[in-house]
Amino acid sequence: xxKKILVVGGGLAGTIVxxxxxxxxxxxxxxxxxxxxxxxxxxxxxxxxxxxxVPFGLAGEDDLFRNQRKLLNRHITYHVDPAKHIDAKNKKVxxxxxxxxxxxxxxxxxxxRIMPQSIPGMAEGGHWFYDLDGAxxxxxxxxxxxxxxxxxxxxAPHKCxxxxxxxxxxxxxxxxxxxxxDKSEITYTYPIGRLHALEPVADWCKPEMDKKGxxxxxxxxxxxxxxxxKTITSMEGSTLEYDMLITIPPHAGMDVVDKSNLxxxxxxxxxxxxxxxxxxxxxxxxxxxxxxxxxxxGSTAHFETEVVIANITSLxxxxxxxxxYDGKVFCFLETGMDEGTYVWFDYETPPNPGPSxxxxxxxxxxxxxxxxxxxxxxx
Amino acid sequence: MSEPxxxxxxxxxxPGPLMEMIAAIKIADVGEELEILSGDRGxxxxxxxxxxxxxxxxxxxxxxxxxxxxxxxxxx
Numbered sequence: 001x002x003k004k005i006l007v008v009g010g011g012l013a014g015t016i017v018x019x020x021x022x023x024x025x026x027x028x029x030x031x032x033x034x035x036x037x038x039x040x041x042x043x044x045x046x047x048x049x050x051x052x053x054v055p056f057g058l059a060g061e062d063d064l065f066r067n068q069r070k071l072l073n074r075h076i077t078y079h080v081d082p083a084k085h086i087d088a089k090n091k092k093v094x095x096x097x098x099x100x101x102x103x104x105x106x107x108x109x110x111x112x113r114i115m116p117q118s119i120p121g122m123a124e125g126g127h128w129f130y131d132l133d134g135a136x137x138x139x140x141x142x143x144x145x146x147x148x149x150x151x152x153x154x155x156a157p158h159k160c161x162x163x164x165x166x167x168x169x170x171x172x173x174x175x176x177x178x179x180x181x182d183k184s185e186i187t188y189t190y191p192i193g194r195l196h197a198l199e200p201v202a203d204w205c206k207p208e209m210d211k212k213g214x215x216x217x218x219x220x221x222x223x224x225x226x227x228x229x230k231t232i233t234s235m236e237g238s239t240l241e242y243d244m245l246i247t248i249p250p251h252a253g254m255d256v257v258d259k260s261n262l263x264x265x266x267x268x269x270x271x272x273x274x275x276x277x278x279x280x281x282x283x284x285x286x287x288x289x290x291x292x293x294x295x296x297x298g299s300t301a302h303f304e305t306e307v308v309i310a311n312i313t314s315l316x317x318x319x320x321x322x323x324x325y326d327g328k329v330f331c332f333l334e335t336g337m338d339e340g341t342y343v344w345f346d347y348e349t350p351p352n353p354g355p356s357x358x359x360x361x362x363x364x365x366x367x368x369x370x371x372x373x374x375x376x377x378x379x
Numbered sequence: 380m381s382e383p384x385x386x387x388x389x390x391x392x393x394p395g396p397l398m399e400m401i402a403a404i405k406i407a408d409v410g411e412e413l414e415i416l417s418g419d420r421g422x423x424x425x426x427x428x429x430x431x432x433x434x435x436x437x438x439x440x441x442x443x444x445x446x447x448x449x450x451x452x453x454x455x
Contacts, residue, residue, distance in 0.1 A: 118405075157402035161393055191401055193425055197394040219429065221401060235433045250405065265406040293391035293399045329393070345392050 003034045003316055006093060006101055007076075008083045008256075009109030010040025010068055012048070012375065013287030013301035017107055019377030020309040022073035025316065029075040034316060037077045039095060045071050046132065047371055049298055052163055052334070054135035055142055056174055063368065064132065071375050083110070086260035088280040105282055105312055108268055110256060112159055112288035112296060116249040119155070125227030126153075126247040129167065141244060142174070147183025148243030153232060155222055155250040156191045159288055159296035162343070164188070164248050165196060165205055166334040171246075172212050173337040186213075187240060189220035197295075198351045201333070201343060208335070222247070251296070253289055267291035272347070273324040275308055284308045292327075294347075299330040302374060332364035340364050383412035388422075389446050396422040397429060400451070404435065407453045412438060415449045423447045 007018045018038050028034035045068045053059035072078055081095040086106065093101045114130045116123040129135040150171065154164045168188050175181045188195065188209065194202035195209070195216055209216055220234040225245065233239040253266015262268045262277060269278040270290035277283035286308055287301035294300060307325040314322035327347030334340045340361035345351035373379040386403050388396035396417035403413055415426060426449045427437040438450040 156398045156405070157394065192395070192397045192429075197398050198392055219432065221433070237432075250402075252406075265402075293386070293388040293394070293396075295393045327390070347390050351392055 002032055003028075003104045004102060005034065005036045005105045005107070005312065006103035007036065007038040007107045007109060008086070008093065009107075009111055009287070009289070010038055010042070010045065010078070011109060011111045011287065012298050013111070013289075013305055014038060014040070014107065014109035015045060015068070015071060015375045016302060016377060017109065017286060017305040017308055018076050019071070019073050019375065020305055021312060022075050023377050024309060024313040028316065035077070036073075036075060037079070037101060038072065039079050039081055039083050039093070039101075040068060041080065041082050043068055043080055045375065047368070047375075048130075049160065049163075049371075050368055051129050051132065051135045052166055052170075054132070055129050055138040055167075056170060056337075057139060059368075066372060066375070071372070073377070083256050084259075086256065086262060086283075088260065088262065088277070088283060091282060103282070105284065105315075107308060107312075108257070108262070108277070108283055108285045108289050109287050109301075110254040110266070110289050112251045112253050112266065114249040115252045116247065118250055118252075119222050119225060121225030121227050122222065122247060122249060125225040125230070125232075126245045126249070128247050128249055130159075130163075130248065138246065142171075145180070145184075145244060147180050149185045149187065149241060150244045150246060151232060151240055151242040152186065152188045153220070153222055153245060153247045154188070154190050155248055157251050157296070158248045159251055160331075161197055161295050161297065162201070162331045162333045164190075165201070167246065168214060169208070169212075169336045170334055172214060177337075185215065187215040187217065187242075189217045189222075189234070189240070191219070191221045193218050198343065198345075198353075200351050201353055204353055251288075257289065263291055272327065274311075274321075275304055275325050284312070294327055295329045295331070297329055297331055299328075303328045303330075332360065332367065334361065334364060383414040383450055385414045385416065387416045389416050389418040391417075395419070397425050400426055400449075401429070404451070404453050409453055409455060412450055412452045415451070416446055417449065418446045420447070423449060426451065 127138040196202040270285040286304040310322040330344040335356040339356040343353040436452040
């Protein structure tokens with residue numbers, strides 16, 4: 001009898017894991033002893049990290065999208081029909097359109113979404129770049145911007161934890177190039193008592209902001225936005241005025257996780273090393289969907305896929321476990337329009353960002369193109 | 380009384396224990412207790428300070444071996 005692998009989610013994590021499994025299970029797929037099915041939400045695959053460049057007119061359709069079916073290995077059956085309910089006890093998934101699919105291994109990769117609507121006034125008063133519509137509106141707003149107070153407001157939880165800093169430093173360069181720096185003031189707000197969750201990154205960016213005259217406020221968690229008065233107020237009781245509000249809205253996972261009793265807030269309870277669901281060992285959780293207390297980032301998802309690919313392959317071919325996830329995360333960090341650095345860490349190794357350079361900036365831009373090889377399971 | 384929901388943020392460099400706790404308290408029910416485990420001494424001060432600032436309740440902080448357990452309650 002064939003083994004059924006069901007990948008729930010067609011984003012970065014789901015796509016890399018499905019294609020990677022095809023590369024390792026070619027013989028089994030050809031002999032039909034293994035079947036791989038994916039449930040996704042779109043015919044198009046969006047490369048989310050490129051959204052950072054959209055507000056500055058530096059990324060277009062070709063940088064952002066590929067046809068999902070063409071990205072996927074021909075052995076994968078793809079349905080644009082997201083999961084509505086996961087019955088872990090009976091290893092059964094019901095889709096939105098009513099299909100019922102059984103699995104031997106389920107890979108949960110439903111991802112995360114922004115929730116500006118969870119803060120009163122934020123959706124009406126704020127701009128963001130974490131989805132395409134928002135990034136394009138932000139681009140228009142920046143093009144019309146002639147000077148004033150810009151607030152960059154970061155909320156918890158959020159994915160891609162270096163992106164708020166990147167947008168801040170890129171915005172500074174953008175305003176400088178447009179000759180608007182003298183007429184503008186940038187204020188960066190952060191939820192905890194320093195400027196970034198990673199202490200070495202916070203230590204690095206504070207003098208950088210001081211040097212550039214970028215203001216900041218810590219312990220600032222947005223509670224309300226008043227789009228008419230153009231103010232944002234924090235849970236901590238601080239109110240700031242703005243002419244343009246750029247926000248990194250709080251994120252949530254997908255409802256199917258809660259509705260299937262697999263987690264809360266859309267985050268599935270996950271063993272940090274095996275990446276199995278805490279209560280169901282035939283469910284693997286990857287990418288933003290996990291509740292592991294590490295960065296929700298593309299690289300996290302990528303490193304997790306390698307572990308899940310190895311373990312499912314080993315379980316099918318040899319009936320045994322292969323290896324554990326070590327918590328590795330790697331992030332490029334744009335420090336302006338022309339320079340960048342990077343930071344990596346794992347469960348045991350603390351982060352230690354190096355000096356910025358133009359070469360790392362170019363490497364990041366190169367990876368944005370190489371990503372399409374990663375998605376295909378080739379890199 | 381049910382056990383508080385546990386967030387094991389030991390060894391979390393990013394987003395770290397306080398950010399994990401802020402995210403968790405946003406989706407907690409009013410009256411629910413959360414226990415945050417942190418290997419970082421700073422959390423034992425930062426978390427109760429933030430909880431007091433935003434009007435939730437700090438129940439207790441306990442050092443256990445090489446980590447801290449901080450229990451808080453969502454009030455509003």
